[in-house]
Structures are given as C-alpha cells and as structure tokens.
Amino acid sequence: MIIEKDNLKYAEWWNRVITDSELLELRYNIKGMFVWRPYGFALMKNLNNEWDSLFAKNRIKETYFPLLVPVEYAEKNKSWWNSFKEQAFYALGYLENEKKVFLRPTGEPAMYPMFKLWIRSHRDLPLRIYETVSSFRSETKSTKALVRDVEIGPWYEIHTCHATKEEAEKEIQLGIKMNEHLYNVLAIYPLKVRKPVADCFPGSVGAVEFYTLMNDSVVENGSCNNLGQTYAKAFNIQFVNDRQKKDYVWQTCTGNGERFLSAVIANHADEKGLVIPPLLASIRASLVLIKLKKKEMNEKIDMGLNEDEFELVETDTIAELGEARYSNERKGIPVRIEIGPKELAEKKAHLLWRTGKKELVAISKIKDNLKKGLDAMQVELLEKTRKELEKRIKPCKNYDEAKKAEIALIGWCGSEKCSGWIKSKTEKEIIGMTLEAKIMPCIECKKKGEAIYVSKSY
Ligand SMILES: [Zn+2]
Structure with a gap:
C-alpha cells in the first residue's frame, strides 16, 4: 500500500503495525535492535522451518560457524573487507596474543579459510553448506525494523564451492528456484533482476537479485551471488581436478531472512494491521x-x-x-x-x-x-502482488515518462557515464537488468542497450 508518499507517515504506520500485532518489541534500548515477541517469532520460525526443509531436500547441509571472526581472515579479501570494515563491531576482551576480532557481518571470512582446509580434491566437491544466524553491521543511516537493523537475524546464508563454472551457474539457478519457493509461502511476487557487476556483492562476477515493493520504492530482498574464482584466489581454495591439475574452486553464496517478513508487511498489511498469508501463518x-x-x-x-x-x-x-x-x-x-x-x-x-x-x-x-x-486466500494475496508489480512497471521512451513512473523500464548501454545521467535525470536508482535480456536503445546516448529497471530504492 502507498501512504501518500510521505516517509514519516509510512515509518509511523510501519512501527504501529509491527508493535500492535505483537510481532516485535521496538523499545529495546539499542538503536537498530529489537525483541522478537512470541507471535512474531512463531512466524519467523515457520519460515525458518520452511527453508530448513527446502535446503535439506536439495542436499544443502546445515552448519554453524563462530560469531567472532579474526581480522586476519577478513583481510584476505581486500574488496570484501573495504566494504565491511567501517561497519564492523570489534569485540573487546581477552583473547590469546591480543588477537583482533569482530562480529560476523556475513559468513565469507569465517567460512572460506575452513573451506581451504577441507577441500583437497575434486572428490571433496561440490561443497554446499548453510547456516542460520544473526549478523551484525553498524548502521549510520536511519534504521527500520526488519529492513535495516544492526543485528540482522535470523537469516540463512548458503555458501557453495564447485569444480566448474557451469556447476556454479547451475547452483545460481537452483538458488533462484528456492527463493521463488519461499516467496510463494509469503504470497509475494518479487521483481527479479540481474545486477550490473559494479553493483554486485563485493568480489562477485554476477548476481540475480530479488526486490519487493515497499511504499513507493523497492527493497533488495535476497540475492544469488556468483563469486566466480575471486574469493577462491583470495583465500587460496584449491583442489586437484580429475586431470590431476590444481585449480581454484568456483563459488556462489546467497542469503536472506528476517527481511522476507518486511515484504509481508509492506505488501499485505493495511490500516487495521497485518495480513498473514495462510502458508506462513502460525495461527490460521x-x-x-x-x-x-x-x-x-x-x-x-x-x-x-x-x-x-x-x-x-x-x-x-x-x-x-x-x-x-x-x-x-x-x-x-x-x-x-x-x-x-x-x-x-x-x-x-x-x-x-x-x-x-x-x-x-x-x-x-x-x-x-x-x-x-485458506487455499484461495493464499492465491488471492499472491495475485494481488503480481498485479501491483505489473501495474508499477512502465516501459518508458524518455526521461519525462521515466521520472513519473514508479518502476521505469528503460534502455541502458552499460556505460558508467550514461548510468550517472540516468540516475540524476530520473532521480532514481538502477535496480538491474531484466532477467531475460531485452534489447532496448540507451535512453541517454541512444546506442544499443539492454532493458533495465529504474526505481526509488531503500
Ligand atoms: Zn548510453
């Protein structure tokens, strides 16, 4: 629902829906942290159970890594560390040799040094694991419960290693299918895009990202990242292939969690409160x-x-x-x-x-x-979000149209120069390319380009 494009009013409505439904307690005295109340946690747990059984069915094994990560691990991949070190929480207290450690913001730096120890030959591949944990990032921007938090959790992250590029690409396709399954439970029809490499997770060579609607904007809500061999090279994860030669593994990662519920609130809730899709409901x-x-x-x-x-x-x-x-x-x-x-x-x-x-x-x-x-309600809610998304996407020929559209579909040649003009002239963000590539002339330079979505984004 759109509340008069007034972000203050929307934020008030957001907190009221969350609080009145007894989903969360927001009065915990650390900005960006909240308490899950039993009703909210039962919903979160239902979704968590759903992904546990989905991943088990797809033979992805559950694991658990420590909350504390040595800085020396993180420094192995400079591009990752540069994008996370400003937001890191360093832990104080005694550790042997005064080792510097921080709270996990994502799984890579804790996991990949262990992958290096576990993987020796092609028989150790594929390695496919996940953990459901809390992650921590300091937030200098304003926080918003379930969308931008300091403690992000529960959320899952899947990390995989493969012998070939093709296998890693297949894993991305599976990741997309698994996301679609979870969105089906939430009765949400998400927008799927391919991210331009410059906007991907640090070190990625490509990504498919899911977006959900929130007020007059879209919010990133789950991505399947193709890491190529970037991290394998940084962490020296090598294996002996079937031709007895050493090679680096091909990696993927994907993750999401509590933010899924933000889509349920933003897309289904109304003036009276929450509307929980039957497949997610703890009380039907x-x-x-x-x-x-x-x-x-x-x-x-x-x-x-x-x-x-x-x-x-x-x-x-x-x-x-x-x-x-x-x-x-x-x-x-x-x-x-x-x-x-x-x-x-x-x-x-x-x-x-x-x-x-x-x-x-x-x-x-x-x-x-x-x-x-209950079956009909699940379908009705899903259809409502599909129609709403379709209604908002408008193919646009010029900047006037693109500026007015909620989600503009325009052409882009891929150059950084044009992307700068597109952002400033539309006053929107580039969300990503259409999942199936579509040829469309660049709105700025008129050269050959690809169709991209442009929208306001959280
Ligand atoms: Zn251009």
Missing part, C-alpha cells in the same frame, strides 16, 4: 465464541476440527468480543470463525476472512470451507 484460524463455552458447543455439535487447527477465544461481554476481533485483525490471522447461541441453534458459523470476505456456513462443513478458503 481463530474460533471466537460469543456468550458460549466450547464445552457446551461440543455437547451439541462436532466441528470436525482438531484443537490445534485454531486458536480458541471465549467471550462473555461486548468488550471482550470487541477485543477478540480487534486483536485478530491486528495480528492478521487469516480467518475468524464466530459462533453465538443463535448460530449454534441453526448449526451455522460466520467465517470472517482477513481479506474482507464474509460467509455463513454450516458448522458441519467448516473444515472443507476453511481448507478451500
């Missing part, structure tokens, strides 16, 4: 009984639902009923089942969907109705 349905006890109802009718398929709220007064409804909406629980004495007499129940749909159904058919409704 609430049963709100009005002047009625569950025990009493059970004596008269069997709903056919297991106790773990809904959250039960028994209300006696108007105030209690009001609070139950309000809390339900703030938390974005997909559906509320309401039954009072009148409905019970008619053996009917109201189904009130968080997307606005209302139904009166036979209590004996609730189970079927819930299943159908």
